[in-house]
Amino acid sequence: MAEALLEVRGLTVRYGAAVALADVSLQVARGEMVALVGPNGAGKTTLLNAISGVIRPAAGRIQLSGRVTQVPEGRQLFADMSVEDNLRIGAWSVRQRDPAAVYELLPRLRELRGRIAGTLSGGEQQMVAVGRALMSTPDLLAIDELSLGLAPLVVDSLAQYLRSLNRERATAILLVEQNVRLALELCPRAYVLEAGQIVLSGSAEELASSAAVQAAYLGGAPEPVPVASGGEDAEA
Amino acid sequence: MTTVLRSRFLRPSSVLIAGVALASLLLPPLLDSGKQTVFVLFTLYVVVTVGLSLLMGLAGQISLGQAAFYALGAYTAGLLAKHGLPQLLALAAAPVGSAVVATLIGVPVLRLRGHYLAFATLAFQLIVLTILAEARGITGGDIGLGGIPPLLPVLNQGQDSELDLNSPLVYCYVGWLVAALVIVLTRNLVRSRPGRGLRALATSEIGAAASGVAVGADKLKVFTISAAYAGLAGGVYAFFLEYLSPGSFPILLSIQFIVMATLGGLGEVWGAVLGAAVIVLLVQVLQAAASQPGLPRQAPAILSYAAYGGVMVLVMLFLPAGLLPTLRQRLSRGRG
Amino acid sequence: MSALLQYLISGIATGCAFALVATGFVTIHRVTGVVNFAQGGFAILAGYVTFSALRAGLPHGVSELLAVLLATAAGGVVGVISIGRRGTPLLASLIITIGLGFLFYAVEVAIWGDQPLQFEGVPGVFSLAGLTLQRQYLLIVAGAVVSFAALLLFFNRTYLGKIFTACASNAYAARLAGINVTRVGIAAFAVGGLLGGLAGVLLLPLRSLTFDSDVDLAVNGFAAAIFGGLQRPGAALVGGLVIGVAEALVAGYSHASYQKGVSLVLIVGILVWQASRRAQAD
Numbered sequence A: 001m002a003e004a005l006l007e008v009r010g011l012t013v014r015y016g017a018a019v020a021l022a023d024v025s026l027q028v029a030r031g032e033m034v035a036l037v038g039p040n041g042a043g044k045t046t047l048l049n050a051i052s053g054v055i056r057p058a059a060g061r062i063q064l065s066g067r068v069t070q071v072p073e074g075r076q077l078f079a080d081m082s083v084e085d086n087l088r089i090g091a092w093s094v095r096q097r098d099p100a101a102v103y104e105l106l107p108r109l110r111e112l113r114g115r116i117a118g119t120l121s122g123g124e125q126q127m128v129a130v131g132r133a134l135m136s137t138p139d140l141l142a143i144d145e146l147s148l149g150l151a152p153l154v155v156d157s158l159a160q161y162l163r164s165l166n167r168e169r170a171t172a173i174l175l176v177e178q179n180v181r182l183a184l185e186l187c188p189r190a191y192v193l194e195a196g197q198i199v200l201s202g203s204a205e206e207l208a209s210s211a212a213v214q215a216a217y218l219g220g221a222p223e224p225v226p227v228a229s230g231g232e233d234a235e236a
Numbered sequence B: 001m002t003t004v005l006r007s008r009f010l011r012p013s014s015v016l017i018a019g020v021a022l023a024s025l026l027l028p029p030l031l032d033s034g035k036q037t038v039f040v041l042f043t044l045y046v047v048v049t050v051g052l053s054l055l056m057g058l059a060g061q062i063s064l065g066q067a068a069f070y071a072l073g074a075y076t077a078g079l080l081a082k083h084g085l086p087q088l089l090a091l092a093a094a095p096v097g098s099a100v101v102a103t104l105i106g107v108p109v110l111r112l113r114g115h116y117l118a119f120a121t122l123a124f125q126l127i128v129l130t131i132l133a134e135a136r137g138i139t140g141g142d143i144g145l146g147g148i149p150p151l152l153p154v155l156n157q158g159q160d161s162e163l164d165l166n167s168p169l170v171y172c173y174v175g176w177l178v179a180a181l182v183i184v185l186t187r188n189l190v191r192s193r194p195g196r197g198l199r200a201l202a203t204s205e206i207g208a209a210a211s212g213v214a215v216g217a218d219k220l221k222v223f224t225i226s227a228a229y230a231g232l233a234g235g236v237y238a239f240f241l242e243y244l245s246p247g248s249f250p251i252l253l254s255i256q257f258i259v260m261a262t263l264g265g266l267g268e269v270w271g272a273v274l275g276a277a278v279i280v281l282l283v284q285v286l287q288a289a290a291s292q293p294g295l296p297r298q299a300p301a302i303l304s305y306a307a308y309g310g311v312m313v314l315v316m317l318f319l320p321a322g323l324l325p326t327l328r329q330r331l332s333r334g335r336g
Numbered sequence C: 001m002s003a004l005l006q007y008l009i010s011g012i013a014t015g016c017a018f019a020l021v022a023t024g025f026v027t028i029h030r031v032t033g034v035v036n037f038a039q040g041g042f043a044i045l046a047g048y049v050t051f052s053a054l055r056a057g058l059p060h061g062v063s064e065l066l067a068v069l070l071a072t073a074a075g076g077v078v079g080v081i082s083i084g085r086r087g088t089p090l091l092a093s094l095i096i097t098i099g100l101g102f103l104f105y106a107v108e109v110a111i112w113g114d115q116p117l118q119f120e121g122v123p124g125v126f127s128l129a130g131l132t133l134q135r136q137y138l139l140i141v142a143g144a145v146v147s148f149a150a151l152l153l154f155f156n157r158t159y160l161g162k163i164f165t166a167c168a169s170n171a172y173a174a175r176l177a178g179i180n181v182t183r184v185g186i187a188a189f190a191v192g193g194l195l196g197g198l199a200g201v202l203l204l205p206l207r208s209l210t211f212d213s214d215v216d217l218a219v220n221g222f223a224a225a226i227f228g229g230l231q232r233p234g235a236a237l238v239g240g241l242v243i244g245v246a247e248a249l250v251a252g253y254s255h256a257s258y259q260k261g262v263s264l265v266l267i268v269g270i271l272v273w274q275a276s277r278r279a280q281a282d
């Protein structure tokens, strides 16, 4: 494997007495796209929050050789502020606060720059959330539930943006996604997290053809089908 | 979860309770009359604080105006007794008076939540104080209401000697009885089915509503009960002092009740007792310390403000759950 | 008629001061969720410091500036203690601010005693429509207007100000963006101290200065702030003016001691009315 950008080893996270993550290990290489899938309550958001440093692990190591920024579950925009202000606040930790580079990648945001973020459609909000995270020029973009509540077409175009981001800027992506079809299509490698533990990992093809994954996440379909025509949620 | 709740509300053990009860029964005769007065006030604070702790801990509502219900109970009892109602009846009317007012204002005001409710209760107290000060014809205004007859009869024993039952010592036991009554009542209430529903209310109003708890009605019930407790304590206060004035019920008194409840541990009957005891003892120790000769005139005030504030800050920083839950945790950890 | 004008002007002036206290409540609450019970204390502290600075021979302006700076620092200290420690629950933070209010009392009584003091504001009077009014009223209104304009500019036009708004809007997202929300909260406390201090140096020359008169200021400020749900500075300004004017009118036309009661009934009435309208809308 190429040089590790993110290396998580033996990570354990507790909420009070409840164990949310138990001895989780995972790697993401520079410029890699990795999917993290699993049922509700598996601990995916918890894992991203630990990687982002907003919750403290009880045990284990998280090594990062670069900047990570999270696109949180449910967008979490600054709803009463303008799109441009949302973007600029995303750049708090860096010097460069001009959103021009992000507008270049997501041109739609330039048209929306003056709108109040809370009044945008779900897809537009997700785009702002991604753009805001990109403002800090991360080496790793950790995205929590990209497709949540979005129409298949919108999801498809967001996926296209991520692809070009990854291709053009070599930004690594760790994608948490309930839509396993989409996740496995977008990312060459994936982990399956269940009840706080990594139960499976491997290349997208391996996982997609594994009987366990098919039964649990792909509705028993023999082959992964293209995203735009499918889009049904594993859990929904 | 259920074991947590059970350990929370069914302990401390009956042995400890019996010990506390016995000790507090034996204590008053050993005190001088000044300290007996402090003991009486302590029992009354316990009564008010138990109610407030119930309201804050179980119903999740904050009242910044609990001293208003204390005042209303005091004036109800004082006025009725002064105008000829038998004293015990007047005392019984005190919690009723406060409860009636609580129900009347609770219907509109409990539509408010959180900080809004806190503000409304604060405003309520200021309004009550204004009315008490302005209705001079009835309450005596700022000058106060004097001439309240004592609670217990004065027994004539022959010609010159009479036995006045209304000594501070007797009131120590009156206060003790009232506090014991309220503690027993509250413990039964907390264990009852409505009590369990109320705990759901404290955790989350929406969750409680979803699980079929009638949120509004239950909130009103706890609000009324806590007001009745405060009113009952106020009634005893009126007979004990035989004199009332609005100045005896400042906002700071309401805040003091909140501090006692939070310090002890919210939603905890015995936490309220512990919180009240700690604050009362603290004030006593400070006053003793500050009245040493050679200290400036303001020393008592400075020292008591400093220590009062200091204790609140330190306890909330280092034991934010309150004294009793922390103590219990330490003990059970020590055992297990 | 001229009496009415007189009441209106004095009401607006005190209302402006209440609005400053209220905006302090709002600034702190928006970012931290804490209702700062020491808010009135900043004003009183600033009043005492002005008193001493003037006594020591410092000129007006310098004395007030010094006082406001100290109040700002006091705000920061209250912030550090009440929210600086990780994992302090909200109710605990609130009780801590009450405790710190008592510590203010201790310091103030130790330094300035417990008897009422008085300090001079702007001397002199001005006339308007045949009325003679104290110049200090003008200063209060001007000071409040400038403060509000500055605050508006800060929150809406500067990057740092927008960071405050972001923390208030979504603390979790702010943390993900790398913002230290606790530190911003402490800064909000300092701004609260500044606003309280301003209210103190502007209003207190018209009143006598006692350590526990913070309760009255805090109650009025809280009342004004609750108008906008402790969230909207603009509503707090309106709230302050409504309370100031209502109190002045009640005091003028009926009885001074009713003024508190009437304005409080008014506010609680409005709150309950709003709440029941919301309940019907749901």
Ligand SMILES: Nc1ncnc2c1ncn2[C@@H]1O[C@H](COP(=O)(O)OP(=O)(O)OP(=O)(O)O)[C@@H](O)[C@H]1O
Pocket (backbone or CB within 6 Å): A015, A018, A020, A038, A039, A040, A041, A042, A043, A044, A045, A046, A047, A073
């Ligand atoms: N702040 C918290 N306090 C207590 N428990 C929590 C907290 N956050 C999450 N949990 C618990 O930790 C477990 C993992 O939650 P997490 O949000 O990480 O799951 P997830 O995989 O992201 O689920 P979903 O797919 O529904 O988003 C769950 O059981 C959840 O209830």
Ligand SMILES: [Mg+2]
Pocket (backbone or CB within 6 Å): A044, A045, A046, A073, A144
């Ligand atoms: Mg999640």
